[in-house]
Amino acid sequence: MNTASKLLSATAASVLIATAVASAGSGAVQTGTKTHPGHHSHGSHRVTPDSPQAKRFVKGVTVAEITAHQTALQRIASLNDDTREVFSNGYQESLDYVVSTLRDAGYSPQVTQFNFPVWSESQPPVLNRVTPPKTYVPGDAADSDQPIADFITMANSPTVELTDAPVFPVGGIVDPPTGGSESGCEAADYTGVSGKVALVQRGTCAFVTKWSLAQAAGATGVIIYNEGNTAARQNPIFVDNQPDPPATIAAVITSYTLGNELLQAYKLGENPTVDLKVYGTFTDRFLPQVIAETRGGDRDHVVVVGAHLDSVEAGPGINDDGSGTATLLAQAEELANGRYHLRNKVRFGWFGAEENGLVGSTYYAHNLSQREVDKIDVMLDYDMLASPNYVRGVYDGDGNAAPDNPAGPEGSGKVEQVFDDWFDAQGLESVRRAFDGRSDYVGFTDRGIPSGGVFAGAEGVKTAEEAAIYGGAAGSWYDPCYHQLCDNLITVLTGVPPLDAEGLAPTGDEAAKRAAQRAMAGGAIKGLTELSAAASYAVYYFGASKDPFSAKVHKARKEARKVGTRGPDYAWHGHGNRVRR
Structure with missing residues (x-):
C-alpha cells in the first residue's frame, strides 16, 4: 500500500468499498458496442484492450488509490476555507502534496513557474458626459451591484483615453426594458459603430461577447448598461472575463440609469459625447505548477x-x-x-490556474521550443472524471460527431479512437464532446499536438436518452455541484448532491430534487471507475506503442512546422470565471 492509501482511515475505506460495490450494480445501463463513423482498427499495432500488460496497468490504477488522493485534497481544502483556488494556501498545500507523493514514488518532480499577469487600475476611471456636462461616479470590484457607483471598468481593459467621443446605441436594445434583450449579441448589431463608443444593453449573451463584437466592428470603446427590467438589474457590476482576442478597447458596465440617459439623449437627436478614460495595466505574477516524468522511455x-x-x-x-x-x-x-518498461516517456503535468482561463497549461505549452514540441507525440487531458450524473464523454478529436464540432490537430481522431476501443471492449456506450476549448489541452492543440481525453460532464443537462444509457437523472446537470461548495468528497463518495445544489433538477420542486438524488446515487464512483480505466488504458497505449500515428499525421505536423502554424485557435469559453451575462 503506497503513501496515499495510508491516508484513508478504516472507516473511510469501509465507506468507499460500500459505495463502490453499490455503484457497481446501480442505475447505468451497459449497451452494445457503438460504431463510430470513420474509425478503423489498429491493424498491426500490438497494444489492444486485451493486451496483458495494458490490462495489468488499468487494474493497477485502482479507484481506492484515486479516492485516497481525493481524500487528501479534501482534507487540504477543509483546512483552507474549503478551497484550493490558485491564490490560496489550499493550492500551495495541494502542490506540496503532489510533490511529496511523487518523491515517495521515486520521481524527481519539477516545480515550474508560469506567468499569470494580474490586472489592476493604476488610477480611477473617468466617464463624463460632455454636453450638457455631467460627471459619473466610478466604482471598482468592491462596489459591484451597489447603488453607490455609476460605472465599473471591466477587468482586462487596457489603458485608453477618449475625449468627446460620440456614443452610438447598437442594435437590439429593448426600450422600455422588458427582459430578454439581445442587444449587441450579433455582429450585425454593430453596423455604424466604427469610430464611436458602443452603447449596449445587458441581456441574454455574455458581456465579453458584446465587448469582442464591438472591438471587431471598430468601436473605440464599450459602455454596457444594466438591463433595467428588474430591481436586480439596475446597478453597475464588476465582470472579470477575457475577450478573445485580447482587448484593445476599454469596456465599462454602468447602471441602467446612466445608460438610459445616453440612450434617450441619442433618441432626442442630442448626439451625446463622452470622455471615457480607463487605466488598466497588467503586472507579471509567477505561480507554481508541477511536472514529473518517468525515468525510462524515449525522450524523443x-x-x-x-x-x-x-x-x-x-x-x-x-x-x-x-x-x-x-x-x-x-x-x-x-x-x-x-x-512496465514503457517504450516512450510519460510526462505528467499538474497545471495551475485552469479555472482562471487555462493559464498554467497554456503558458507551459506556448513556451516550449519547437524542438520540444516535436518530441511530444500526444497530450491526454483528464478533467472531471467523477461527476455524479455522469456520461462517458470522449473528446471529438476528428470533429465528425456534429457539424459545428472543431477538429483537433491531425492525429486527434486517433486519440479518440483509442478511447473508443477501450469502451467498445468493455461493451460500454460513449458520447462525443466537442473540442471546444474548455480545458488544458488548448495550449497543446495551439502547438499542433494531437490531443484528447475523457470527461464525465459539467453544467450540461443530461437528456432522457443519456439517462437511459448511463443511468442518473434526466434534467439535472452532469455535475450538479459544478463550481460550488458541494463539489466535495462526500458528493464523490456517495454520488448524492445536496438538495441546494444548483444543478440538481433545477426546474423541479423538492420532490423532483429528491428523485434526482436517488437516480444518481453512486454515480460518481461508477463514473470514476469507468472513466479512469479508459484514461489509464490510453496512457499505457501511447506509452507502449511504437509510432502509433499514421504517415498522414507525421506529414501534417511536418508541414505545419514549415509554414509556422500553431494549430487551430480554440477560444476559451469560460471554464474558469463564469461568463457573465
Whole structure:
C-alpha cells in the first residue's frame, strides 16, 4: 500500500468499498458496442484492450488509490476555507502534496513557474458626459451591484483615453426594458459603430461577447448598461472575463440609469459625447505548477498527461479537478511500482490556474521550443472524471460527431479512437464532446499536438436518452455541484448532491430534487471507475506503442512546422470565471 492509501482511515475505506460495490450494480445501463463513423482498427499495432500488460496497468490504477488522493485534497481544502483556488494556501498545500507523493514514488518532480499577469487600475476611471456636462461616479470590484457607483471598468481593459467621443446605441436594445434583450449579441448589431463608443444593453449573451463584437466592428470603446427590467438589474457590476482576442478597447458596465440617459439623449437627436478614460495595466505574477516524468522511455517520444491542480474559489474541487489530479497520481505511482518498461516517456503535468482561463497549461505549452514540441507525440487531458450524473464523454478529436464540432490537430481522431476501443471492449456506450476549448489541452492543440481525453460532464443537462444509457437523472446537470461548495468528497463518495445544489433538477420542486438524488446515487464512483480505466488504458497505449500515428499525421505536423502554424485557435469559453451575462 503506497503513501496515499495510508491516508484513508478504516472507516473511510469501509465507506468507499460500500459505495463502490453499490455503484457497481446501480442505475447505468451497459449497451452494445457503438460504431463510430470513420474509425478503423489498429491493424498491426500490438497494444489492444486485451493486451496483458495494458490490462495489468488499468487494474493497477485502482479507484481506492484515486479516492485516497481525493481524500487528501479534501482534507487540504477543509483546512483552507474549503478551497484550493490558485491564490490560496489550499493550492500551495495541494502542490506540496503532489510533490511529496511523487518523491515517495521515486520521481524527481519539477516545480515550474508560469506567468499569470494580474490586472489592476493604476488610477480611477473617468466617464463624463460632455454636453450638457455631467460627471459619473466610478466604482471598482468592491462596489459591484451597489447603488453607490455609476460605472465599473471591466477587468482586462487596457489603458485608453477618449475625449468627446460620440456614443452610438447598437442594435437590439429593448426600450422600455422588458427582459430578454439581445442587444449587441450579433455582429450585425454593430453596423455604424466604427469610430464611436458602443452603447449596449445587458441581456441574454455574455458581456465579453458584446465587448469582442464591438472591438471587431471598430468601436473605440464599450459602455454596457444594466438591463433595467428588474430591481436586480439596475446597478453597475464588476465582470472579470477575457475577450478573445485580447482587448484593445476599454469596456465599462454602468447602471441602467446612466445608460438610459445616453440612450434617450441619442433618441432626442442630442448626439451625446463622452470622455471615457480607463487605466488598466497588467503586472507579471509567477505561480507554481508541477511536472514529473518517468525515468525510462524515449525522450524523443513523449506522452503528456495533464490535469489541473486548482479549484474555483467557491469550493474544494474534488471532482473538478481533484478527480483528474488524483488519477494522474495513481497512474504515476503504478508506473513507478509496476516495472512496465514503457517504450516512450510519460510526462505528467499538474497545471495551475485552469479555472482562471487555462493559464498554467497554456503558458507551459506556448513556451516550449519547437524542438520540444516535436518530441511530444500526444497530450491526454483528464478533467472531471467523477461527476455524479455522469456520461462517458470522449473528446471529438476528428470533429465528425456534429457539424459545428472543431477538429483537433491531425492525429486527434486517433486519440479518440483509442478511447473508443477501450469502451467498445468493455461493451460500454460513449458520447462525443466537442473540442471546444474548455480545458488544458488548448495550449497543446495551439502547438499542433494531437490531443484528447475523457470527461464525465459539467453544467450540461443530461437528456432522457443519456439517462437511459448511463443511468442518473434526466434534467439535472452532469455535475450538479459544478463550481460550488458541494463539489466535495462526500458528493464523490456517495454520488448524492445536496438538495441546494444548483444543478440538481433545477426546474423541479423538492420532490423532483429528491428523485434526482436517488437516480444518481453512486454515480460518481461508477463514473470514476469507468472513466479512469479508459484514461489509464490510453496512457499505457501511447506509452507502449511504437509510432502509433499514421504517415498522414507525421506529414501534417511536418508541414505545419514549415509554414509556422500553431494549430487551430480554440477560444476559451469560460471554464474558469463564469461568463457573465
